[in-house]
Every structure is written in C-alpha cells, then in structure tokens.
Amino acid sequence: MPKVFCIFVGMREVEEHLRWDDLKVFLHVARARSLTAAARVLKMDPATLGRRITRLEEDMNARLFTRSPQGYDLTEAGTRLMIHVDEMDAALRHARGEVQDNADQLSGTVRIGAPDGSANYLLPQVCAQICDENPGLEVQIVALSRVLNLSKREADMAIAVSPPNAGRLTVQKISDYRLHLAATREYLAAHPPITCTNDLKNHRMIGYISDLIFADELDYLHEVGEMVTPTLASNSFSVQLNLARSGAGVCIVHDFAIPTFPELQRILMDSVSLTRSFYLVRHADDRKVERLNRFADLLIPKIRAEVRALEANA
Numbered sequence: 001m002p003k004v005f006c007i008f009v010g011m012r013e014v015e016e017h018l019r020w021d022d023l024k025v026f027l028h029v030a031r032a033r034s035l036t037a038a039a040r041v042l043k044m045d046p047a048t049l050g051r052r053i054t055r056l057e058e059d060m061n062a063r064l065f066t067r068s069p070q071g072y073d074l075t076e077a078g079t080r081l082m083i084h085v086d087e088m089d090a091a092l093r094h095a096r097g098e099v100q101d102n103a104d105q106l107s108g109t110v111r112i113g114a115p116d117g118s119a120n121y122l123l124p125q126v127c128a129q130i131c132d133e134n135p136g137l138e139v140q141i142v143a144l145s146r147v148l149n150l151s152k153r154e155a156d157m158a159i160a161v162s163p164p165n166a167g168r169l170t171v172q173k174i175s176d177y178r179l180h181l182a183a184t185r186e187y188l189a190a191h192p193p194i195t196c197t198n199d200l201k202n203h204r205m206i207g208y209i210s211d212l213i214f215a216d217e218l219d220y221l222h223e224v225g226e227m228v229t230p231t232l233a234s235n236s237f238s239v240q241l242n243l244a245r246s247g248a249g250v251c252i253v254h255d256f257a258i259p260t261f262p263e264l265q266r267i268l269m270d271s272v273s274l275t276r277s278f279y280l281v282r283h284a285d286d287r288k289v290e291r292l293n294r295f296a297d298l299l300i301p302k303i304r305a306e307v308r309a310l311e312a313n314a
Contacts, residue, residue: 174279174280
C-alpha cells in the first residue's frame with residue numbers, strides 16, 4: 001500500500017503518493033549510476049527501469065538524474081531524495097531482519113565486499129560453508145580493488161586491510177595473515193639465484209600500480225626495499241598472482257593463496273616476511289540487525305580457521 005512521504009525539492013515541499021517499487025528502482029540506479037547495472041541487480045529490463053525513473057520524476061515534478069554517456073548522476077533534487085530513500089531502505093532491511101531472525105537458520109541476502117585477494121582465496125569456501133548450513137541464505141561477494149562505501153550501502157559489510165578512522169562504522173579484527181615473495185619453480189631455475197633482497201634488482205618484480213594503491217598496507221614492495229619497483233603492475237592482486245604463475249617474475253603472495261597454486265615457491269622467507277590483518281567493517285546503523293550480527297558471528301571464526309589451515313599447508 002502506498003505511503004505518503006514528504007520531502008523538499010528546491011524551496012517547496014512536495015507531498016506525493018510514491019510507489020516503493022519506483023523508489024527501489026531509483027535507489028539502485030543511483031547506487032550503480034547505470035540502468036544496465038541496476039537492471040542486473042533487480043533482474044529487470046533496463047527499458048522498464050528507465051520508464052520507472054521517468055514516472056518517478058513526473059510524480060516528484062523534479063528531475064532526479066542527469067543522463068550522460070558516462071551514466072546516471074544525481075541532480076541536487078535527486079541527492080535530497082536519496083537521503084530519505086536510503087533511510088527507508090535501511091528501515092526496511094532492519095524490519096526484514098527482525099522477522100527473519102526468529103528462524104533458526106539465516107535467510108535473505110547478505111552482500112559482503114572484500115579486496116580481491118580475500119574475495120578469491122578465502123571467502124568462496126567460507127561463504128559456501130555458511131550457505132550449506134543456512135540453505136535459505138544468499139551471499140553476494142563484491143570483489144573490488146578499492147574501499148567500498150558502506151554509507152552508500154554498496155554492501156552490508158566489508159573486509160578491509162586497515163581499520164577505517166572516519167564514518168559511522170563498527171570494526172572487528174578478524175585475523176592476521178602472512179605474505180612472502182614467490183615465483184614459479186621454472187622461473188627460479190631459469191634466472192639468477194635469489195639469496196638476499198639485493199638480488200631482486202636482477203629480477204622482474206610484480207606488484208601494485210603505485211598511484212592506485214588504496215591502502216598503505218598494500219604497498220608491499222616498498223617494505224622489501226625502496227629500490228624494488230614493479231616492472232609488471234596491476235591494481236588487482238589476482239592479476240599479479242596470475243602474472244607470477246605464468247612465470248613472468250617475482251611477486252608478494254598471500255600464504256593462504258599458496259596451497260591453491262603448487263607451482264609457486266616461496267623465497268627469502270627469513271628476510272622478507274610480511275604480516276597484515278583483516279578487519280570486518282559494518283555500518284553502525286546495522287548493529288541491531290540480528291541477521292547481520294549472526295552472519296558476522298559465523299563469518300569471523302570461519303575466516304580465522306581458513307587462514308590458519310591454508311597457511312599451515314603453504
């Protein structure tokens with residue numbers, strides 16, 4: 001049943017009977033900045049979403065988006081509406097969580113963001129275990145080489161490599177993890193021996209693109225040596241790992257990824273051994289959502305156990 005909402009557009013108050021379905025479309029288009037991307041999430045036709053946006057703009061008597069080849073950007077009126085719709089969406093998710101959390105098993109959808117290292121080599125097996133235990137649960141893993149914005153509800157929670165110091169967020173430390181230099185056995189056999197860090201200058205190094213490193217903790221090679229710079233670089237750890245696996249050079253690799261790729265051999269383990277940490281970050285408004293609390297309570301110990309098990313087999 002439609003509900004009456006009051007918002008301000010420009011200098012006048014507009015009161016309309018708004019359809020929640022249209023507001024939901026508005027929310028997803030605003031977050032994705034694209035009809036096509038929003039349509040994939042909502043499992044709808046992009047043309048239908050376009051008509052819904054047009055109808056909402058007519059209902060609001062205001063232009064909510066600026067359309068361009070680069071995507072859909074919120075206008076000033078759209079930004080004001082977004083604040084209210086985001087609050088409505090949070091309230092709806094809280095209500096849904098309270099209802100669903102009466103059941104013994106988790107259900108509904110949880111979206112978790114993570115750097116691509118953990119998203120590729122930790123979360124798949126951990127989330128599969130959680131879904132096996134909770135058949136009604138849907139888990140979405142967002143792997144990005146940047147920090148997710150939980151305030152914009154890009155995800156319900158996120159794994160981070162450094163604890164954020166701004167925003168209305170809660171942070172729990174998950175686990176430490178270790179990293180070492182590695183290369184394929186074939187590469188090491190075909191190139192000069194590596195007995196100390198000074199020998200690395202004779203080798204092709206693989207690492208992050210310096211101006212695209214989104215957290216200081218990812219600047220691994222700087223810790224190896226100031227003169228160690230990557231010849232092959234990517235903003236994605238998975239790409240770096242695949243470069244190393246192809247025999248292209250030497251790379252800093254998470255120990256928990258090593259068991260998946262037996263062709264890689266760790267080197268200089270005594271002189272180059274890095275330790276980093278994973279943190280679970282959530283929006284402060286979600287701390288009373290029992291469904292997300294229970295999911296986090298399952299996720300954290302399972303990640304810790306998975307890191308320990310994989311590192312023991314590295």
